[in-house]
Each structure stands twice: as C-alpha cells, then as structure tokens.
Amino acid sequence: MLPLLLLAGFRALIDDLHAELARQGHPELRPLHGFVLQAVGADGTTASELGHRLGVSKQAAGKTVDRLVTLGYLERADDSRDARRKLVRLTPHGLDGLRRSAVIFDDLRQRWTETLGADRVAAIEDDLRAVAPANWFRLDVPGWFTG
Amino acid sequence: MLPLLLLAGFRALIDDLHAELARQGHPELRPLHGFVLQAVGADGTTASELGHRLGVSKQAAGKTVDRLVTLGYLERADDSRDARRKLVRLTPHGLDGLRRSAVIFDDLRQRWTETLGADRVAAIEDDLRAVAPANWFRLDVPGWFTG
C-alpha cells in the first residue's frame, strides 16, 4: 500500500490546491500547469531551457507554453541580444497564480501539522528526502506514467 | 516541498519497480498497466466494471484493455450467461507480472525500512492514511493530471 498512499497524499494536496485556486480565480489551471509556472519562474526562460528543467523535449515544452499563453498565464517576448531566442515570461495573471499556489501550499501543510503534529510532518519530509533521489526535478508525469 | 517529496517518493518506488520488472521479463509494462492489472484481479472483470474501479469511462477502460491484450497481459472471453458481457481476464503472463509486482513492492518496502527503520515507514503509512481520503481508488492519473 505504500506507493498508493504516497500517491494519495500527493493527490490530496494537489486536489485541495486546485479546488482553492479555482475559488480564487484560477479555475482553468491544471496540476501540470502549476509545475510549469514554477519552472518558468519570476525571471522567465526559453522553451528549450524549460524543456530541460522539466525533463521533456523542447517541442513538448513549446506546446505547453502555447497552451498557457492562450490561457493568459504566459507570454513570449523577443530577446534583443539573440534573435533566435524567445523569452517565456509569466503574465501578471500567471504570477498571481504562482503566488497563490505558494500560499495555499503553506496553508495545506499547516493543516497537515494540525492533524499529525509538526514533528510527524517534518519526519515525513526528512524520510522522503532520504529515500527519494535528491537531484530530482523531472515533471514529465503524463509521459512517464503512460509511456 | 511536501507535494514534490510525496511525488518523488512515489516515483522512486514505481521507477524501481519497473526497472526490476523489466529485468524479470516485463519490459513493456508501464506504471499505468500495473494498476490496471491490479484492478482486473485474479477473478477478472468486465470493461465497464473496470472503468468503474479505475474512475474512468468504459470507453477509456476498453481502450486500455485493448492495449494490454495486444501486449499479452489480458484476454477477453465471452460470458456464457450474458452475451453482452465480455470477461476480461489475466493471461498467465499477466498473472506473472502481477505476482512479481507484489513481490518487488514488498522488497522495496523492506529496503525503505532498512534505511529509515520499520517504525518510520509504518508512521508514514499511518500518517498518510490519516490525511488522504480513505475511500480512494481513482487511478485516472494521466487525465487527472493534465485535464
């Protein structure tokens, strides 16, 4: 049951996050999108670099950027110093979603500590850090899971 | 970091499982497939019931069954008492994969207890049971994550 429980815990957090995000003006944001916004960051990136961070091809990253541009979360801008590059930046709406996500995650973690105790939550984090690959930041969940 | 850590823990287990399954004659099995085989079970089911168990439509369940039939893990059989129904059963190969998965998961859990101690692993399980929805068994991970 261990793997199912880890997945259930992850899913509980993500579902609660997105239920709250929907209430706060972000009903179209999907679980994947949050990770992408996080990977873009406040400073912006390029599609290639984004693909690298997410562990997917630059084409896949480009498609997801397209999607989030039409949803109003990202925008593209030319790079004055390198005409090949197109900077991907958060729009104000995207920045708002990212900030709210951080706040809500803090709130959810707080709720866990109220149920389990702060020491137990910290112990879970420590233990998982000990058994999960440390360097890890591949967010290609759909492709990973399905092949 | 809590959600990332839960995901990383889940992913570490699943990746280790499938690395070992690949070594033991099941290189084509994807993470999703293991859950499907589990949901089919030793007694078999129908596509509709499978969709119900997995939390997806009967059409989606039928497609996944098609896939696993061509991979040799499942087979369809007519129901002598209801000509509409088609029983989905594990093939010997499918049963082999399911049994090996169980053994490997036990082994991986054992490895965690060697790193963390049995009490810590049990504590993680207890804690997650306390915060994750109890009734839970929706495995529509791809659709859930991407929308």
Place this chain on the structure above:
DNA sequence: TAGGTTAGTCAACGTGGTTGACCAAACCGT
C-alpha cells in the same frame, strides 16, 4: 410483447508526449 437499461464499440476530438526535418541566427576556427 413493448420499453427501458446495460455492455461494448466506433468515431471525433483534446491534451501531452515522442521523433524527424527544417530554417535562421549565433558561434568559432582557419
């Protein structure tokens, strides 16, 4: 027997992943 429900399938489509091909811009060694 007529009418409603249930199981399975087909078709069209959305989302996210892949690889291969291609162009334009940048970089670099001679």
Place this chain on the structure above:
DNA sequence: ACGGTTTGGTCAACCACGTTGACTAACCTA
C-alpha cells in the same frame, strides 16, 4: 571574413490516454 557547426524555435506525423456522443445487441421487467 568566411564556412561549418551548434543552438533555438517551429512544423508535421504519430502514439497513449482521456473525454463525449451515438449506435447495436442483449437483457430485464411491467
């Protein structure tokens, strides 16, 4: 300064998995 290589972005075709809608065949029941 030029020519070859690398790099960033895009297009096209394809796969896996999900959805909804429509349809048939079989079962159940009033």
